[in-house]
Amino acid sequence: MSVDWEGLNAxxxxxxxxxxxxxxxxxxxxxxxxxxxxxxxFSDALDAVPEARAATLSTTGAGGPTARVLILRSVGPEGxxxxxxARSAKVADLASDPRAALSFWWQPLVRQVRVTGTARxxxxxxxxxxxxARGAAxxxxxxxxxxGEPLGSVDELxxxxxxxxLDDGPxxxxxxxxxxxxxxxxxxxSADRAHVRLRYRRDGEWWEHxxxxx
Ligand SMILES: Cc1cc2nc3c(=O)[nH]c(=O)nc-3n(C[C@H](O)[C@H](O)[C@H](O)COP(=O)(O)O)c2cc1C
Numbered sequence: 001m002s003v004d005w006e007g008l009n010a011x012x013x014x015x016x017x018x019x020x021x022x023x024x025x026x027x028x029x030x031x032x033x034x035x036x037x038x039x040x041x042f043s044d045a046l047d048a049v050p051e052a053r054a055a056t057l058s059t060t061g062a063g064g065p066t067a068r069v070l071i072l073r074s075v076g077p078e079g080x081x082x083x084x085x086a087r088s089a090k091v092a093d094l095a096s097d098p099r100a101a102l103s104f105w106w107q108p109l110v111r112q113v114r115v116t117g118t119a120r121x122x123x124x125x126x127x128x129x130x131x132x133a134r135g136a137a138x139x140x141x142x143x144x145x146x147x148g149e150p151l152g153s154v155d156e157l158x159x160x161x162x163x164x165x166l167d168d169g170p171x172x173x174x175x176x177x178x179x180x181x182x183x184x185x186x187x188x189x190s191a192d193r194a195h196v197r198l199r200y201r202r203d204g205e206w207w208e209h210x211x212x213x214x
Contacts, residue, residue: 021109025188027196035077059100080179083130083174083175087147099118101117113185114187130174183202193214197212197213
């Protein structure tokens, strides 16, 4: 398969950036609690952005930094919940270094949210609840999966899923996690590049916040 790198990069150069409809950010009206602002932005995103709950989780482990997309399972004053398999690389990373980052890009609103914080397992009960709330296909996939192990063929994957679908029940390897934020940055992009960055940092019980140069 030959690749026209030059042509591809010419198309890349022509493709526009920051072409959404900015949702707006008024720093003077910013609440003291960034989770309140997140709730407003997330509500806007659910209205305007396909799959707004998809976010990129970055971790650091023995192999260095790595990032992957996952689904936000819930959000509240305590932070951001996600769920995954205990045997996955991300769980190994978090076991060795619980610090993590979560980032959202909501293109139609030209908004980015960057979170850093510490992740913790939410326990067996919450994990079981999360697993039970999933659809049948998702449960079968999780039950069949051997995260990160070499796979011989896609047929093998389908066969394992079909077998797993016959045997419904809880899965001990399923884990719910919470990222407790220590910084949250709200980035409202603008076509003229006068992007507004509003950064919150936890300070004990409270949060301090201020603008940053873009
Ligand atoms: C849109 C989307 C949603 C995903 N949701 C999840 C999820 O909720 N949990 C999860 O463990 N992996 C999810 N994945 C798969 C991860 O990106 C990743 O491939 C997998 O978890 C293995 O990552 P790891 O080896 O770094 O642990 C999702 C991928 C995409 C593209």
